[in-house]
Amino acid sequence: MWILLTGPSDLGNQYTDKIKSAFLRYFNLAVHTANSILNDPKKSEEIAASVFEKMISSPEKFFDHCKSEDHLKNFIATVARNLAKDVLKHEKIVSINSDEENFFDILENESDEDMDFKILFRDFLLSLPRETRDIFTLKIAYGYKLSEIARLLNKNVKAVQRKWERGLEKMCAYFDACGIDVKNRRNGG
Helix, strand or coil: CHHHHHCCCCCCCCCHHHHHHHHHHHHHHHHHHHHHHHCCHHHHHHHHHHHHHHHHHCHHHHHCCCCCHHHHHHHHHHHHHHHHHHHHHHHCCCCCCCCCCCHHHHHCCCCHHHHHHHHHHHHHHHHCCHHHHHHHHHHHHCCCCHHHHHHHHCCCHHHHHHHHHHHHHHHHHHHHHCCCCHHHHHCCC
16 A cells, blocks of 8 residues: 555546545544454554545545545545444344354254244344344344444444344244243243
């Protein structure tokens, strides 16, 4: 990246100096913004580099769009934040797919004899809206706390807690309708 900015310029236009200046001033901002979402310094640097690669490939989108230096700074931070969110969605959120071979791995505490419960649980998860399903998967399969899930999904903790609680209510109603006492089952009964 630095070679692109300091070496001979292919841009040869009005944006060359602006890009170099923006890189020197705002690269660390882009890294910090991405790291606040990913909590991974190496990936955050890659995100920041991607921001400036986008700037090099279409500088008019950055500079013609931004009317002031503060606007450019905020725009760079926004692009870094959005790229980090995309990475987070692809790497952290587990997709629940009924055709997936490893789907039942999230229910590893269940015995093999309890396949009916596993199938019902899978069907219940698939009936949930995507975001609630992600919350359930992260909480149940990976043991994340609701506050951690909120940070991963870039959502308010109270909103995540409401979705979790509503999902639990739906789960109890779903299993009651199937004749399974989830509360008794959870307590080892």
